[in-house]
Amino acid sequence: MTELPLAGLRVIDLTRALAGPYCTMLFADLGADVIKVEPIDGDMSRTQGPFRQDDRDRLFGGYFGSINRNKRSIAVDLSQPGGAEVIRRLVRDADAVIENFRPGVMDRFGLGYERLREENPRLVYGAIRGFGDPRTGESPYVARPAFDVVAQAMGGMMAITGRPDGDPVKIGPGIGDLYPAVLTAFGVMGAIWDAQRTGHGRFVDVAMYDAIISLCERIIHQHSYTGAVPGREGNDHPLLAPFGVFQANDGWIAVAAPLDKQWARMCEVMEIPNLSHDPRFATNAARVDNRDQVREVIEQWTSTRSRAEVTDALADTVPVGPVNTADELFADPHLKVRRMLVEVEQPGSASPVILAGQPVKFADTPSSPFRRAPLLGEHTDQICREIGLTATDITRLRAAQTVV
Structure with a gap:
């Protein structure tokens, strides 16, 4: 069987919530070694459900489990010098690092793009932010936080979604997070390809706002061509019928x-x-x-x-x-044949759970079974040894609560 296409690629995942983890999940599903770096108390989404009724441990729920599968976890306190040094060691042999903090946060930890490329000149640095990063164009909104609903609202999506006589409507899935995640994966892979040819990495920046503008491209060209301001049309199409x-x-x-x-x-x-x-x-x-x-x-x-x-x-x-x-959906034979409903172990529950599968298929590579999402710090010792830390080093870092 042919290996998955990203086997051998290493991605350091400094993300949390939805946009960043979904982006790095795409790499992990296609075979990359994705090392999820979590804070000592874990990614904020670990405690969010849903949970199985028989799961008394509640180590993670469906939100976390669905977008952090196929990854390894190391828990690190980035605010400590020793924690930042662990990350700098990690990136020396990595192809990419991806984060979705607000601008300047990683720089304050000594982990910004300019510092990390000193460790690895071919490193690709991917950033997902609400309004982009000053390195690629400083938005007047650069310091603002953003969630999916804000991106959908500002990007024009809600203005064209819903009934004509009703309120603006948010699209059900978190498209304000998910589409930027997909674009970031695309951009990072493009930069990795370039780095393999040139030996030099790049800073890849995707703003959630920008991504939704791209997704709503029709309203941009309609307004430019005709001066029209497209509105809500329910489930109809402005140019096609039925x-x-x-x-x-x-x-x-x-x-x-x-x-x-x-x-x-x-x-x-x-x-x-x-x-x-x-x-x-x-x-x-x-x-x-x-x-x-x-x-x-x-x-x-x-x-x-x-x-x-x-x-x-x-x-x-x-x-x-x-x-x-x-x-x-669970009864649809198409989804079974296409392996779009995938069974995965759920710690704390007597039976596995079902996750949405990976829609990208390869004819010569049958889909591999998904690995469940990692427990917090499940692979800390393993990863620390891979970057050259000794047992004594790991014990010292654990005693200081720098790693868990």
Whole structure:
């Protein structure tokens, strides 16, 4: 079996919460040795649930476990000189370090980019911040903290999400964290490739605000081209029809048939073939102008059928699929075949838990079983020995509570 593509790569993970750990999880899932450096009392998300009912130990819950799998853990007090020295030793043989503190925090610990590249000139340093780092452009908001909801709000996403007559709506998953995490992984890998050719690392900076602007690119070009200020449109698309979510007799189903041939096929299935030639509906532009009538026609048909019946009737030529709930995902055969529901050990519980799998697949490399998230400091001794510390050194650091 071919090794995972990032086998042999080492990433020092100085992140916490969601954005940073998700970024480093992507490296770990693809085979990199990710060393998670936690504070002495652990990543803040360790104590956040959900927890299994039989888990009395509560060493970590689903939040932490889902995004810190496949990593090793060392617990270090960065505020102590000995702790900072442990990190400097770690980066000497690392390909990248990734952190998501506010600007200046790592510099105060003596662990900023300029100091760490003295230890390893080819080191790639990835930073995820709310509003970026002064090294790449100093935002007037640079000192502000940020969470997902702030990035979604400021980046324009909430202004175009929700019903036209309703409040702005946050997208359910923490996309203000997750998308910056993916972009950071992309940028860091690009810089690692460059470092392997040149021997010189780079500072890679992704602002959460910037990432959501990139994700909402449509509203930028729409405003530039037309002066329009796009607003909330529910589940409709401003340029395509039909394209949205429709009521079936057992729930909701997504249907997208903006191409004229798709619409013609849909009219055949609904047994109103002449409708595809009606001037009000013959072209996508016409259907956009008459989207309310299009919705009425479609829902007259879908509302008398189950989601499965609608899917079976359309799926050969028209993009269609049910609005699934979590329990329905667990029953979907696609997710089983694609290994998108992965069983992982849960310390403290008698049975394993299920995590979302890794969507990046490789034809010549079957998916490896996930390793559970590490216990706090589970690999401290092992990692300390790897960086040349003796048993006496480790005992001294433990006695001073520099490492755990």
